[in-house]
Structures are given as C-alpha cells and as structure tokens.
Amino acid sequence: MTTHCSLAQALRRAATVNPRGIASRCQGRQTSWALTLDRVQRIAALLRETGLAPGDRVAILAGNSDIYFQLLFAIPWAGGIAVPLNTRLSLEELAHCLDDSGSRFLVVDEGFTATAARLHALAPAIERLVHADSSGCAQGPGPFEALLADATPAVDAGRGGDDLFALYYTGGTTGRPRGVMLTHAGIITNTLQWAFEIGVARDDLLLIVAPMFHLVGGLNSVAATVLAAGVCLMPRFDAQAVLQTIAGERVTKMALVPTMMTAILAHPDIAGFDLSSLRRISYGGSPIPESLLRRTLEAMPQVRLYQVYGQTEGGPNISVLKPEHHLPGAHGEGRLRSAGQPIVGTEVVILDADDRPVPAGQVGEICVRGLTVSPGYWNQPEETARVNRNGWLHTGDAGHLDADGFLYIVDRVKDMIITGGENVYSQEVENVLGAHPAVAECAVFGVPDERWGERVHAVVRLREGCTASTEELIAHCRGHLAGYKCVRSIDFRTAPFPLSGANKILKRELRAPFWETRPRQV
C-alpha cells in the first residue's frame, strides 16, 4: 500500500510544490497547477455523477486541448481508465476500439459531436456522452464550464501502482488495433527516466503538437505533472503556428517527427521568429537525415537534439540518442544512424528466433525489459503471451547492439510502415484490400516519400476476368480505414508473387527496387 503511486498523487504534488505555476497554456488560456487540480476534481465529479465505477473505460475523441490534458488525470482520479482514440480512424475502426475496450463512456469535444452521434448507433455499449466544450472560456462559459462550476470536487478514487491508467490502441500484425495496457507506476517511472535522459525540469514549457491520442502526448502530459512543469497544447500541426507559439509562449522543449521538422525548417520566414527559448527537441520515428540535422542546427544553434526510440508496448521510451552523438565528430562513428543507448533503468538485448542472446554486432529481434514495459494487450492473453514471452517484450523490430551498447534498428520484423509519424501495419491494409471482390492477391509495404518519409504502396494481382482501377481500390480502402492507412499508389501484376519456402509472399523482393536509390530509414 505504501509503495502506491498514481497520477492523482503526481497532480497533488504539482499543486503542492508549484501551486501558482502555469500547468497548461492553450488558445490564450493559462491554468495554474492549483486550478488544474481543482478542475480535475470537478471533471472527475461529473464522470462519477454519470455513473462511472472503478475500472470503467472512458474513451476520449477530441483534439489537443487543456481539457484533454485535464481529462487524462480526471479519468483516473474518478477511478476510470482512459482510452484516447485516434481521431483519424474511420467510424468502423473507432467502433472497434470502443467495443474492444468495453468503454462505457465517450468524451468528445465540439469538433466530434457528429461523429459521436453516429458512433452511438454503432457501439451500443456506450452509455453516456459528455461534451467537453473547450472553446467555452473564450466566448464566455459554455455548458460544460457551467456544469464544472456547479460540481463538488471529487475525492481521489485511490487507484494507482499496477492499476491501469489508460489503454492506447495501436495497430497489430493481425489486423485490427489492440489496446496496450499502461499502468500508473509504469508511466510515472517512464517519465522519470525520460526527464533524466532529456534533462527536462520544472522550468520547462513542453510544446504538445503531436496528437494527444498517441502516447508521446500522454507521456509529455504526465511528465509535466510529475515535474510540476508546464505544457503548451496546440490542436494541430502547422509550421507557422508552431513558430509563432515557440516565440510567443517561450517554449523550451518540443517533441516532433522528422517530417514536422522538415516543414518547420522550410518555412520562408523562420529567421523572423525569436526561437531563443527553445533548448531541446526530441524526435522519433526514424533517424534524422544529415542534411536536416545540419539545417536544424543552423536555424537553432542552441537546440540540443534527442532521438527517442520507443513503442507504446515499451511504455513507450526505450532508447535515446543524446545531443553529443548528433555533433559532427560523432557522424564518423556512424552513431547518428543509431537509436542511441537504452535509457536508464531499461535493459535491451538482441535475441535470436529461439530467444537466445546474440553477440554484439549480430542482428536479431530487439527485446526490452524494465519497469515501464506494458503488461500486455487488453483482453488478448494469447497475443500478450506471444510478445512478452520469456520475460522480454519482443518489439518486432530487428536490430543489433554495437560493442558500446548503441542500438541500430535495421528492419521492422512486424512489417510496419511509418508515414508522417503514424504506424501503419501492412496486414491491416492487406486485409481490407484483399476483401475487394476483384483482388486475388496483394502485398502492401512502404516506399520512399519526400513528404511523409514513407508512403503506403500496394502490389495487386486481380482475379481472372475482373477489372479494377487504382482509384476504385483506394476508394474501397477509404471506406474502411483511416485516411493515413490508405494505399496511395498501386502496381498491378499478372505474374504470380515470389514466394518463400513457407509459401509466404517474399515482400522484400517486391520492396527492394523502391529502396535501391537510398537506404531505408527505419
């Protein structure tokens, strides 16, 4: 009992040690830690009044805002488990997440009221809709604010430690998104590790422009609370708005994917913004191309860069490439191409197909153990046992460690595409594409794309006597999948696919010609 730790506790501590400090900045609103604690207790009271019982799942479908930030704490404060939904998913996919998680509640903001109404028909398990009117303050209090004002602050439900605080849905090799279970103790420990490695502290202002429904947004929110620092929330990525916000709010740290960095650096007026407050940028998803690194350090010479490798199942952070390994001298050692070293408190090994460690330099599956690793997938004991076998989280990524413990990712075992910072699982797209009546066989993989890093590409063999155009097949995908998962280009073939000894399509043979001109970034 005394080893208890919880998000509620972290929030109380922030309100104790930094009560007047600004917790969140969003669209002109500034909210102190003391007020954040009060609002979280009131939102928790509203959730309780609508019938939330301990352990109930509460889904969130909303853009980034200070209310989203408060919800991440109010749901566990009330005793619930948050289920942040990817706003880009199709109705069908959203309904799957609601159904799979058994969510009894769905909280939406004003941008998703119409979607929520349609979801209500698809997912009958949803009992309540709560409308968080994040625009309320700007135009005078909306109905949500009026409800909050009338609420009696709730007492913390007391959940923490190994209790779940959230399910984050992520794609799987088998197709449909799976809910990664995350515990209070796991996320708090990961923020401590992250804060130590990245060097973030109470005087930092963290810009959250990546979507809150990804764990990066969640981690930054929890970290700000554990540290009693501040967050600045932006509803969507826009290079001009990001530059204005950094200059106007004096942002000190932001987390981006390389495509966002490219867009920011390409802004014609970048030199006109005062970016001197920015001290740290962490980026994930892929190594930074040397040209982008050079341009970043030219535009913002004071900035320290951190590459973070992780996955939701890892809690999420697994390894960090530090600023010193981004400096010119480090390139010769090839470390800029690595994902850095395991973060403090986390152990990484490379295992072969029989789960035996391989020597330094040899490629195998990247496996992880530590305080922050997820206990598994919600309601999927078999899939959980498969990835967590022998006490190791099997990441599905192939890589090797060098003699100094630097991790190099060489391929993704689980056949995943990263496009614009979003993970797309080939199998999920293949399942949808293969269900089209004209498609006999298909293979989906990532090909290089100037803007998104990778683009979803398909090779299709049509059934005898059938016809289908690229446009028709893409439209079919759009009917079932989030836009970012849809096929962007298709090659048709009549010859049989190259097959492995086990009669699986040899996708790497199909993929190779696309990647000949440049090494694949993973």
Next chain:
Amino acid sequence: MTTHCSLAQALRRAATVNPRGIASRCQGRQTSWALTLDRVQRIAALLRETGLAPGDRVAILAGNSDIYFQLLFAIPWAGGIAVPLNTRLSLEELAHCLDDSGSRFLVVDEGFTATAARLHALAPAIERLVHADSSGCAQGPGPFEALLADATPAVDAGRGGDDLFALYYTGGTTGRPRGVMLTHAGIITNTLQWAFEIGVARDDLLLIVAPMFHLVGGLNSVAATVLAAGVCLMPRFDAQAVLQTIAGERVTKMALVPTMMTAILAHPDIAGFDLSSLRRISYGGSPIPESLLRRTLEAMPQVRLYQVYGQTEGGPNISVLKPEHHLPGAHGEGRLRSAGQPIVGTEVVILDADDRPVPAGQVGEICVRGLTVSPGYWNQPEETARVNRNGWLHTGDAGHLDADGFLYIVDRVKDMIITGGENVYSQEVENVLGAHPAVAECAVFGVPDERWGERVHAVVRLREGCTASTEELIAHCRGHLAGYKCVRSIDFRTAPFPLSGANKILKRELRAPFWETRPRQV
C-alpha cells in the same frame, strides 16, 4: 514478468553501455564496468557454491571497499538478500541483527575476522563465513582472489521487482534494531528520482566515504550502476584523505553529514588542494548552519549544495533542498531552514494524530507515499502496520509544509538523537541504562555538541541506598551498546521526574535548558 527490474539488470546495462568506463576506484585499484560484471558473477558463484538458496540472507561486516560494492550486487545476483551490518555495533547487537534476519551467511573482510569468529559462537544460525580479502590486489592476489579466478561466472538468479534486495537495520523506538526491507524496484526508482533531483549522470564520480552499511552508501552504489557512472570508495572518514582523494581522483560529487563538512573546512591546508572537479555536495541529517554554508561556498565556489531529507524506511530519499535555495537571496524566505520540497514521484503530507491532513503551516507528523517506500520491517508485521497505516509511511518526524510545499522539520516524534550522522534511539539507551542495578529511573536525550551536532546525555535517579559514578554507568553502556550510542554525560537527581498526564517522563522539560542558547537543529 516484463515489468521486471533488478540490480542484476542495472549492472548488465552498465556493462553494456559503458564497458570500459571505470566503475570503482579503491586504494589504487580501478575496475571497469565489464570487469565489475565479471567479478560480481564470480562472487555470486562462490556464494552459490557455499549453498546459498534463493531468498537467503547474507550479512556483510566490512569496511567500505570495491569488494563491498561488488557484494551489494553479487548477493542479489546469486539470489540472496544483503544485510549490511553497522560495524560500530556491539557483539550483542550484531548477534541480534544476524539472528533477527535469519542470516545463513556472513561475509567479512580482513578487519573483522576476529569479530566474525566470536559472532559465530553467539549466532549459531550462521552456516558459512566467506573471507573477502580486499587487500589482495595490492600485495598480489590473496586467497579470495584465487577463489574468484577459479570460479565459473554464475547466471543471474532472476530476482527483481518487488523481491527484497537488502535489509538495512535501523534503531527503533521499542529498542532493538529492526530490519527495513528494501526491494529492487524501490531502490532503482529512488536512484532515478535522486539522480534527477541532484543532476548526477554518467560522467560523475561519486565519493562514498560515509559507511556502506548505511543506505546512503548503498544508494550511491546503486545509483552509480543505474547511471553507469563511477564510485570512489574510502574505508573511513579523514579530512586530509578526503581532500587528497577529491584532488587526485577528480571526484565530482560527494555525500556528507554536516560534521564531516565542518572537519573538511577546518583543514589548515584546504586552499592547497585542487577541488575544482567537485560540482555537487549533498548533505543530510540536519540543516546547514549559515556560517558553515558561507565557508563552504568560499572554499568551493563552484559547488552546488543539496540538502537531502530521508530515512531508511522512505527508500531513503524523501525531499531535497536545491542549490538555488542555498543562495543568499533565499535566506530571507527562511528556506535554508527547510528540508526542501518532496522529490519527483514522492508525495508528502502532514497528518494529525487521527491521520487527517492538516492545513499548510500547521505542525503534524510527516507522512510519505511513493514508489520507493519500504514495504516494512522484516518479521515485524505489527510494527510495519503501525508505521504504514492508512497507506502512508509515518516517519515519526514532526513538521509542517508551507504554502509552496517546502517541508520544515520541527521535531522528531520518535525521540531520536542524531550524533555524527548516526541515529540513536533514546529508548534503546534507556533500556540498557535502566537495567543497571543502581538505576531507579532515567531519561536519555540529545544535547548540543560542538563536534557531533548532538551528544547522548542522560538524567538518572539512583535507587535508595545505591551509588554509581558517571564512569561506571558509561562503562555499563559500553558493554551492551555501540560506542556512538553510549551516554557521554550524566546529570544525577534525587527529585522525582516531571511527568505527563499519562505518567510519562516529560523529557522536553529536562531537555529545554540545554537548548536555550541556540535553536535545536533537527
């Protein structure tokens, strides 16, 4: 299973990410992380060969050394639980710790072979003695080194998480020392919190001159391993040797009690040593007097000071007073007199006698909750339930929090004396003194002492018709107690003791005259 973390894991990570880095420096020996891992595996093999089974307790009676450092990891690696013994305890007290912990093994260095032989007679549960010859390397390998060379490195026993890694014995209000249980996850999390708050990282060299049998030494050892940093071990405190070591080894961080700082600053040749490598000093036990602070910053202007408040039961670190609150401007706010703010991830509240929170500014018992708090006392479920009631660790210290979450310690509820950095529980001394045939009644408490901060003082009422001198009573104490616990001065009285309504001796009335000339430092 995948949330597993352990000291073995931390050590493997250090040997992976910093294999050639120096883990330990001790009496001229430098040992890399790769070699430390190898030696730990071999020491673990020796322990297994002598019959160690999972969960067995292994007591250590030795001075600080690199072998002590390796033992702290080798014992859990082999599957055991370390029991670091206070080398200052009397034979009787040592036998109690061995007996209470049920230790099957005792590891001693060459300085304690005679003590070990006598203990073997007193504590028949001890089955094996292993002699760690730390002086071996200097004069050619001793027998212990020869055994290590022949050993086959052992496989990690796989204990971690909530498994115990050590029992640290600490005094109790009821008299005899109690074993505080510490888990793998707790100590690793506390080192992460500590490293974050103190700002220690891989390029640090931590001087361990405080005894390893206290958790401060253990924490610094585990922290160095979690961070893959280095430790420099000194067998005992000596101001001249400390100054030489800082200059010679380029120490960057040290942990001291204020009496050690006083001794260092009083060294006549302090200006002759190059102390420029030293960046951080943490101190505990009591606030720093302003005169000492001023002299420290004059002698070492580059040093950042951290006051750490903790107790073994807390894991140990609870709050930290940061360098900025040691600066001249902070004195006016009185924060130099505080114990700082709760560390990241740890919650502190002030509770009244009914365990209800009191408002800011009001005095009550300091209570703690967090990932690092000990699960309790070994084999003492009732005492554990008493201090851990309602989900809070009750520290036994009285204090208050101000409106900004700064913690002020105003008294020790559990009637403890801190002398030269060691805790002495009055009750334990009173039990021994009261057992003397001439003593009718006695009260023991701390009085101001120039050198040790506090001195153990007794007020004694003799039985009618009996006589006893101060020397005789002190000699009686020496027969049963560690030297530092013994009474140093005695006042005799014939009048009855002042009593409370509950017929308890009103010790504060006896103590008050001694503390009139200066405020009590707690």
